[in-house]
Amino acid sequence: MLGAPAVPLLWYQMLAAILFTIGVVGVLVRRSALVIFMSIELMLNAVNLSFVAFSRQYGSMDGHVFVFFVMAVAAAEVAIGLAIIVAIFRNRETASVDDVHLLKG
Amino acid sequence: MLEALLFAMFAGTAIGCALGVVFHRNPVHCALLLVGVLLNLAGIFILLHAQFVAALQVIVYAGAIMVLFLFVVMLLNVKGETPLLTPGAAKFFGFLFALIVFVEMLWTVLQPGGDAGAPAAQAPLPAEFGSPAALGRVLYTVWLYPFEITSILLLVAVVGAVVLAKRKFI
Numbered sequence: 001m002l003g004a005p006a007v008p009l010l011w012y013q014m015l016a017a018i019l020f021t022i023g024v025v026g027v028l029v030r031r032s033a034l035v036i037f038m039s040i041e042l043m044l045n046a047v048n049l050s051f052v053a054f055s056r057q058y059g060s061m062d063g064h065v066f067v068f069f070v071m072a073v074a075a076a077e078v079a080i081g082l083a084i085i086v087a088i089f090r091n092r093e094t095a096s097v098d099d100v101h102l103l104k105g
Numbered sequence: 106m107l108e109a110l111l112f113a114m115f116a117g118t119a120i121g122c123a124l125g126v127v128f129h130r131n132p133v134h135c136a137l138l139l140v141g142v143l144l145n146l147a148g149i150f151i152l153l154h155a156q157f158v159a160a161l162q163v164i165v166y167a168g169a170i171m172v173l174f175l176f177v178v179m180l181l182n183v184k185g186e187t188p189l190l191t192p193g194a195a196k197f198f199g200f201l202f203a204l205i206v207f208v209e210m211l212w213t214v215l216q217p218g219g220d221a222g223a224p225a226a227q228a229p230l231p232a233e234f235g236s237p238a239a240l241g242r243v244l245y246t247v248w249l250y251p252f253e254i255t256s257i258l259l260l261v262a263v264v265g266a267v268v269l270a271k272r273k274f275i
Contacts, residue, residue: 006108007152013214015116015149019123019142021207026127028199029190034132034178038139041170042123045146048162056153059230061243067158068244071165072255076262078170082177083269090272095183098191 012053020046031096033085037078044074112152119145130189132178136171143167154235 019042026039048067055063089095122141129135143166150159190196233239244252 006106007112010214011112011116012149012153014211015119017207017210017214018120020210021203022120022123022127024206025200025203028203029196030127031188031191032132032183034174034181034183035127035135038126038135038174041139041166042126042142045143045166048158049146049149052150052153052155052158055155056230059234061234061239062247064155064158064235064240065244065248067155068161068240069248069251069255071161072259075165075170076258078173079262079266080269082173083266086177086181087269089181089183095181 009053009057012049016046016050016053018046019043019049031098033088033095033097033100036097037081037085041074041078044070108152112149115145115148115152119149128189132183133175136174136178139174140167140171143171154230156235157237157240158235 023039023041023043023046026042027036030036030039048070051063051066051070055061085095088100092100094100119142122138122145125138126135126142129138143162147159147162147167150156150162191199231239
């Protein structure tokens with residue numbers, strides 16, 4: 001049997017909110033596609049933290065399963081995204097999202 | 106008391122490393138700081154009795170995914186961006202929208218009836234909570250179909266990555 005948590009759920013949620021916001025800032029203000037991807041990983045991890053904290057709170061393992069799925073999706077996303085970045089870099093010699101604006105019209 | 110102390114340590118380091126990820130110039134340093142965030146989150150997962158998820162976090166995230174990142178960063182050999190942040194109004198609106206998102210999340214979290222209204226933590230958790238056996242039991246019974254679909258997703262991702270990285274595609 002495990003005892004009651006010493007740290008309230010609220011703190012974990014605040015930490016998740018802070019990390020998610022830092023990730024949002026990274027996606028919105030950075031120019032390098034690589035750093036934008038890292039910021040997306042940051043956001044995914046903030047959500048994972050939220051899942052695990054709620055899982056602990058409700059005493060159910062379902063949150064852990066969701067974290068497992070998020071990790072699988074993140075791995076797929078990183079593989080595809082980095083392949084796209086490599087393909088763009090090979091053709092345009094740049095990894096900056098401000099230089100890749102063919103779809104902008 | 107010890108738990109709160111460890112939480113503060115892990116949380117502080119994670120936030121510091123996360124700020125480094127976003128505001129560091131060199132992408133290699135960004136990737137290594139992201140590893141720092143992931144390891145600290147693994148520590149927090151252990152505080153939450155999610156031992157198996159913490160192990161997955163270290164092995165899959167900090168191990169496999171970040172190696173992929175570092176591999177691509179070093180393969181591309183991107184120079185540090187000269188204006189670090191996106192120029193002009195986009196930067197201002199970026200910070201503004203991020204602030205709005207943060208205030209919204211904080212408001213949701215602090216709302217009575219939100220987290221504050223959540224049931225008190227189930228104090229007597231089963232001793233096997235967070236163990237691989239318990240996770241496997243849930244994963245292979247309740248979540249069996251999503252699990253199988255995930256395997257297809259990974260297969261598609263592998264094929265897609267190979268096709269995209271082939272020469273003369275774009």
